[in-house]
Amino acid sequence: MNEEKVKLPDSLLEYIGQWKNKKGNVIMVLHKVQELYGFIPRAVAMEVSTLINIPLAKIYGIITFYHLFKLKKPGKYRISVCLGTACYLSGGNDIMAELENILGIGVNHTTDDGIFSIEAVRCLGCCGLAPVLVINEKVYGKLKKEDLAAILGRYRNQEAAVKA
């Protein structure tokens, strides 16, 4: 395999330095990688493997076991639809279907322009606001299917404004 080595940012190197000698550090380091990149790029995983001296195979074993770690780059706006029980009973599934319908992509996929990606999550802990979705950090509660187009439109406009 012909893969280029990447230079890790200082903040990551410093973080790894802090955790290097602690037992069971790999999950904490991977969280940091994902915080910086939005996912875990293979080249970075290889670097991490050397730095903390854990086989790449084991790192991939961990990434693929835990739902939170991602191998693909998510969209600029990550839409997480809550399918916890309260949201499910209040129609979370319909919200998901409508979203897939509007964006033309399925769950765990990203739109071609890289702007939106959809994820399903189990309970965001805002059951009082069910059904709920989160776009990056912002929570939208007590949703109706009809609200979605307008919400997405706002982000689209924001993007268009940035480009213009």
Next chain:
Amino acid sequence: MNRYIFLSEPGNRSSDLFFYIQKALAEKGLDKKIGLVRTQNVGFYSSMPVMRVIPDDIVYKDLTHENINRIIEEHFIHKKPVTQLLHKVASPYVRLENRNEYYKQFRIVLRNMGCIDPENIRDYIKRDGYRGLEKILKNKMTPDDVIDELKISGLRGRGGAGFPTWKKWKLTQEVPGDEKYVICNADEGDPGAYMDRSTLEGDPHSILEGMTIAGFAVGSRQGYIYIRAEYPLAIKRLEIAISQARELGLLGPNILGTDFSFDIELRWGAGAFVCGEETALIASIEGNRGMPRPRPPYPSVKGLWDKPSVINNVETYANVPVILDKGGSWFAKIGTETSKGTKVFALTGKTKNSGLIEVPMGMTLREIIFDIGGGIKDNKKIKAVQTGGPSGGVIPESYLDTPVSYESLQKLGSIMGSGGMIVMDEDDCMVDVSKYYLQFAVDESCGKCSPCRIGGKQLYDLLEKISKGSAVDQDLDRIKRIGQAMLKASLCGLGQNTPNPVLSTLKYFPEEYDEHIRMKKCRTGKCKDLVTYLIDPDKCIGCSLCALRCPVKAITGEKKKPYFIHQDMCIKCGECYNVCKFSAVKRD
């Protein structure tokens, strides 16, 4: 103003009651002394309207005009409460000495919610925080004394199975060696449950103090909180709390100037439900895939890095400082004979008020759902309540008068679990609900043992068949057989409890399964393959509303004449059924 009346009325807020009281007060010249406040109320639903007098803390019911005059005369002028009109809500099964009889909720775990700033340690200290720890160190209590106090209190693990906390601690304490760990399970994964998140966000020091006390009791110097990465605010507030506690010498070396040292670090989870199982959680802290291992040896003897480890969940630790501060016997007076103290529930689903509640053990489900939760939204009929999340079961309406305790819920085929309480109404299909939980369990199975990995999938497939109308009678026997096998042979609690939702719905709602299988019908319309929507031409007036709302344009017709649904295009979303004002759309 030296007194206040909080008036709570159902529904319409501008009824004449408010004005009547206002007028009556004015006539007696009390309107400058007594403030009248209109409030929304939580907790007295079955008996509204009620009025609460502050600061006397008395609640009156039966507010007829005549009674109001009497209350004003006797209570406010002669300062004598009108005993005949007092509203008391004491629960029949709850033992609670000196408990104020006017309230349903009783807060121990949530004691500081709404009162303290979680980012300021002084607020916690001000409200008797760290006094449990202080008492231990000041009175030179021994670890055995602490464990004895817990034994007296009767505290049991709040994470699910209800193992006595003192016993767990004792087991770890008895193992020789000084490398031991205290672990807090904050990997709250049940969908629909967020008690722990709230506690961590609102009162992080109570967990730190509880863990420190555990460290003292078992002889550990290091604690870990394994917390969901999905809870960024809780993580932030815990980090702040830990650093403030270290600054004041409440964590770290030589706590409060004594020779006891203890510190706490955070470890993040990464979205695996199975990591709520203690051995899987330990594997995850160790930096491995979070898969459980067979027990024994139990973690209390051989846990994190093969060292003895105490694992409790957030709510359990939050109880500990109060028990040490007020004494085990105080705590033991609350609750039922076998289940002491309180339980926090996340009450969600179809109740009018959803939120976090804390009630003494022994309160009935009906009191929780109707008095605190306000009953069911849109005046629908309650069908069942689900406790224990994907590992629990449903409890039908007929058992709602069961007092909540570990044993009573287990007897009904559910579990206390971590505290999710999801209320379902007549619109919820029991097959669909079981399928939802099975799907969850299948997604979350770690795959290590075959009963869980294969059994869960098989159960799911059978439910899928039922919901599609292609199941046969024998499938129900298959479900029971697979369920039994999983219960007996799975490695950990996740696999053992996976069949619970389906077995309990099957037990209490056999007729719904029967309808799906024999009549190919789903009475709620949730199982879309079994539903047909039709327009009754006699009732349809041709208003065209359904055609406008149909997302796939499957409804056509001419205005003022009956419309028609093209079945080959219909996606069975039920939109037409919901919007029709003339009940012309039939669900079959």
Next chain:
Amino acid sequence: MVKLNLNELEKLRKNTKDECSTEIIVSMGTCGIAAGGNEVYDYFSKEIVKQGLPDVLLKKTGCLGLCYIEPNVIVKTKDQPAILYGNVNMETAIRILNEHVRNSQIVNDFVVAMPSEDIYCLCKKQPEKR
């Protein structure tokens, strides 16, 4: 801060016991923030400076458990019982500040009574009964 010993902890607890001023407490757990608690908090914090209200203490707190009426705001003044408001939007926040905090007039229509044993700080001043 200096590390405490056993006696100093008790002293700290006693000394911080009776700060009595007007307090505005905004419920800011995850659902409070999701429902708009942040904006309400920011509004109060700005106005307290702008209107020059040094006696008013603004605080955050965790979830009160009343998710369905978030955002929640509690107002405690010296001679009134603590009042819990539900569904506080910007409009209500403005009224709470002008009518209740500044003029001791409880904003009638948004008050929530949440009877529960331990929320003693909401209605009584004295500490928990022992």
